Amino acid sequence: MISRTPFAGIVFFYIAGIFMGKWLISCPIPAYEVFLSLFLIFSAIGGWFYFIRQKTGTGICFSLVLLCLGAFVTVEKHNQLFAGPEQLQRAEYSCYEAVVKSLPEKRTKTLRVEAAVVRIRSGQKWITTDTRALLNITSDASVIPRPGDHIMVSGVLKRPDEALNPGQFDYRGYLENKGILWTDYLREGSLQIIGSERNNHDPFVWSIAVSEWADGIFRKNITDDRAYGLIKAMLLGRREDLRADQVDDYITSGTVHILSVSGMHVAIIFLVISFMLGWLKRWHTGRLVYLFSIVLMLGFYALVTGLPPSVQRATLMCIVFVIAEVFARKHQSMNTLCLSAFLILLFDPSALYDVGFQLSYLAMAGIFLFYEPICSVFTPSNWLTKYVWQITALSFAAQLTTFPLSLYYFHQFPTYFWLVNPFVIAFTNVLLPAALLLLFVNVWSPLWLQNFVAWVVDITAYLANCSVSVPKFLPGYLIENLYLDKVEVVFLFVMLFFVWYSYYGREYIYLKFAYLTVCIFAIYSLSNSLQLHWSPSLMVHSVPRHAVVSMSHGSKLYIASDESFRTDSTAYGFYLRNYATSLGTNHLIFSATKGSN
Structure with a gap:
């Protein structure tokens, strides 16, 4: 199979180049000129x-060309x-x-929007610029x-703070990977709308308008608030209309990925449309109609979602699959998957660091392998049991190919995913196509048909919400405080590769590997755990508005802080939780002191 999936090797070397380029960016060498020169040199030698x-x-030269291209x-x-x-x-x-x-986007106390900064006022003149910012506005x-509005803001943009604590979430790096470098908090009176681009021909503006139209139809037809929040997500x-306990149910059941528009959602739409129109592939001309129809429907779904990057990537992946299905006599699914990943990373190498991108492609690879x-x-x-x-x-x-990365990012494992996922997937297979159908029947259909489709959407959403709430009533439904470092994640993926290859190649030696x-x-894991357990560590943490010092001893973490930090669960979760998990501590002991920093 490996010899029939050349794009797997292409993507591997290209990704290695992305990592190398990311690593060398901070070096004093002129990386841009060096990699461009090496790319041209290896291309010429490879051609010879x-x-x-x-x-x-x-x-060898082609591999080096891909490495230099990625960098x-x-x-x-x-x-x-x-x-x-x-x-x-x-x-x-x-x-x-x-x-x-x-x-x-609704937050706890604010609304958050992304904006493209086009110019700044310095003294008496305007200076043109081109960068993106995340703006927070008070909810009242x-x-x-609205999208497309030109706004004038009195104030100064700021870079997000760097991650100064061990294990802290790198919010600055997260925004940079999304192409956002600045943030600002807009107080009342600092914002003024000076124009609008809502009537232009920008596909982004169309997608926002279609998304708002779809939201209005769902709100009108879905009576249950929890079902409406699920459909909207x-x-x-x-996710602003999802309840906190509802999100918690999806997390503990291992189905939180359902709440984010991702490749799985696009794949479900693709499979349903492919099943309904599969008969067209029997004729040569019908294949083109089949291809055009699927691309059109996937494009409409992408517009409904508002064209987020995750949907753009998933749509491209499915389009590559359907093109390969229509025009290729034989095609390997893994080869097509790697081709779509290469095309995405070629235009946006930062997508590699997106958790959704990583989990989506690992999940698809796990299914194929x-x-x-x-x-x-x-x-x-029996057909039902089957x-x-x-x-x-x-x-x-x-789950097999995503759990190492899930543990690395989220430090928890839902033990009853195998019980809940079949029901959630079954309900989702009905819910997503039915919700899209609801949009169509609201344009031209009798009222009874609209009511029937709305009832199907409502009841399937209700059943999905009920099914994810079951694990909380079972013992040990969530294993928390699990920690893997990068080396351990690599070991797990290498082990999975050897197990798969021993099955595929029917060679027992790979099971030994x-x-x-x-x-x-x-x-490796045991030595790390023993070292952490027997080596006390003292850490002074950088937490805004708080003074925090911690010391680990065995399975306990002693935290000395001001009184307000003990009740500030948000600050602990953002700045200290991952650090405490990495130490393997099971008990937190607070020692609050009067006063604050």
Whole structure:
């Protein structure tokens, strides 16, 4: 199979180049010129090797070309991203003009929008710039901008604070990977709308208008608030109407990915449309109609969601799949998956650091590699049992390749995912197409049909919400405070590769390699745990508005802080939780002192 998936090797070397470019960005060497020169040199040498039919030399040079290409694209994107900030950091300005690029997102006490900063006012003149910012507006503000509005803001943009504590979430790096470098908090009276671009022909403006139209239809037809919040999160990508306990249910059941518009949602839409229009592929002309229809429907769904990057990536992935299905006589699913990943990373190398991108592609890879081996373990004769087992095997396959990264990012594992996922997937397979159908029937259909489709959407959303609430009534439904470092994650993925390859190649030796990898993993993890347990550590933490010092001893973490920090769960969760988890501490002991920093 590996020999039939050349794009797997292409993506591997290109990703290695992205990592290398990211690492060398901070070095004093002129990385842009170096990688461009190496790219041209290796391309020329590779062309010469190809001309004299030297396969080994051609392959080596092609791999080096991909390595340099990944590094070059990464450095170029970084230079473009940071061209504007240098200008803003040097200039002294009192206000700026920006164009709103997203719908207001509800937070606890604020509304948050993304905006493109187009110019700043320095003294008596305007200076043109090009950068993006995340603006926070008070939720009760008298002026709430909409997508496409030109706004004038009195104030100065700020860079997010760097992560100064061990294990702290790198919020600055997170925003940089999304192309956002600045933040600002807009107080009442500091914002003024000076114009609008809502009537232009920008596809982004169209998508926002379509998304708002869809939101209005869902709100009118879905009577249950919890069902409406679920539909809005799954189809429109906005979670502001989800209740806190509802989100908690999805987290503890291991199905929180359902709440984010991702590749899975696009894949479900793709599979339903493909099933309904599959008969068109019997004719040569019908194949083109099939391709055009699927691309059109996926494009409409992307517009409904507001064109977030996750949907753009997933839509491109599915379009690549359907093109391969229509025009290729035989195609490997993994090869097509790697091709779509290469195209996405070619235009946006920072997508590699997006958690949603990583988990989506790992889940798809798990399904392609492990679904058949898992499904073949049990072959029920009853059609209902067979369907349930297939969904369960699908869930296991996806979970198998995503759990190392899930532990690395989220430090918890839902033990009953295998029980809940089959029901959630089954309900989602009905819910997503039915919700899209609801949009169509509200345009031209009799009222009874609209009411029927709305009832189907309402009841399936209700059942999905009920199914994810079950694990909380079972013992040990969530294992928390799990910690893996990067080396341990690599060991787990290497072990999974050896297990899969031993099955595919029918070679027992690779099972021995997998066993050896597990032994090395266990020794490495145990030595780290013992070192942390027997080596007390003292840490002074940088927490705004608080004075915090911690000391670990065995399984206990002693925290000396001001009195207000003990009740500030948000500050603890953001600045200290990951650090406490990495130490393997099970008990927190607070020692509050009077006064605050």
